[in-house]
Amino acid sequence: MKGTVVDDVALVMDAGDVVATALADLDAGDRLPPAEGTPIDEPIRLEEDVPFGHKVALVRIDAGDEVQKYGEVIGRASDGIAPGEWVHTHNCESTRGRGDLEDAGADDPGGEAV
């Protein structure tokens, strides 16, 4: 598997990533220990349950910050996210195909806002 497995339960795909993917159903209160090749330098306590395949924040992510996985941008935080919080559609959103954000991007070739 590419990336770094933390404690057999979470996968960090790239050292620059701010999220890890759960390799098992994780429970609130579980801890991720520091691991080389990840941004975890002190134990992270899970704030909530994170189902298999879903993502957990490894660092503080402020609203509007880019969220990185695979060493690439997968979206933007729509809310502040603390280390150990579940990262999903409630607090992370796509920056693509966003007709509703077109006004800001004057040089974007896209169509009308929807």
Place this chain on the structure above:
Amino acid sequence: MDEFEGYRRPDGAVGVRNHVAVIPISVTASGLAKRVANDAGDGVRATPHGMGARQPAPAREQTRRVLSGVGRNPNVGAALVVALGTEEIDTDAIADDVAATGKPVETLSIREVGGTAAAVEAGIERARGLRAEADGARRESADASELIFAVECGGSDATSGIAANPAVGDACDRLVAAGGTVSFSETPEFIGAEHVLAERCVDQTTRDRLLDRVAAREDMAREMGVDLRGAQPTPGNKEGGLTTIEEKSLGAIVKGGTTPIRGLVDYAESLPTGGGLVLMDTPGFDVESVVGKVAGGAQVVAFTTGRGSTTGNPIAPVIKVTGNPNTWDRMANNIDVNASTVMDGESLPSIGERIYRTILDTADGRRTEAERRGLTEFAINEVHATAPRGGTGS
């Protein structure tokens, strides 16, 4: 040298199956095609679809390309082209395209033979005659370099990007190293990862074409009044842990491996042979996307699925790969390769080697789970009037 036993066609291409294809020109002949394929005996496969007798020119051209391509696919040993008889697409022209490969072809018009009952009878008789002719094809050793291998994903989840897709990507790299040709597609699932693909294009033309097609797909979502977020990722993708289209795309593109991108072709356009990775501009709907690549000449397909998919194809064997241990437990009789072992420590190259061997075994005649279960979904992508510049067939 990696070899398999295939069916050498008169034009030199090699089939991994020897089907008689019953190809309807329109939806009005699709029922007849299914009936004939069911009743004519083993080895006769219908490609029923929902396209009407009259379509706007770009849509008609795309349908014509799919139907010709399916008949020309090397897995087809002989073809019967069926029509109601009032379609705008010329039945004889499709038959001529297929006949140009040197394979036996016949046509049948429901109107000309006197309606459905007579057409079923005539269709079965012609299909049986074609079956007998196709059975004369000789099997001979062929090289892995003669394979066009298509890669698809459907029902993606977080394991797709972690396990199944990179493992299939490893198998793609092995096939390309052996001289084979690989194609993956699903342009909506390039969105957010197109910069990674663009860097791998061999020339500026391919790079511009790729970026243009991705922009066209993104524009289409907007012009159709769809916020991409409403449809991509799908609810199932989200339940499986995928949050955004960018995340889905970054996980999806690794299924094509790591070799340079030689080119990008239209939906159902002939895939160039001669080795290497070629993209096709297809929709994300997996059945239509697989059909596009099979019409382009792909003989073998691999289909990765996290959440579980049962999709097959009437013409090309479809190898299913999952990276999700729960899906493997639940749906093992629909899945050919378990890649979830990556989570127990099996290396990606080790799984990639298993998949590569499965491709060669499948080419050699071993039936896939989808074939064992008779799963033969077929659908043609429709060109919409709202499709923007650069969209498929427009």
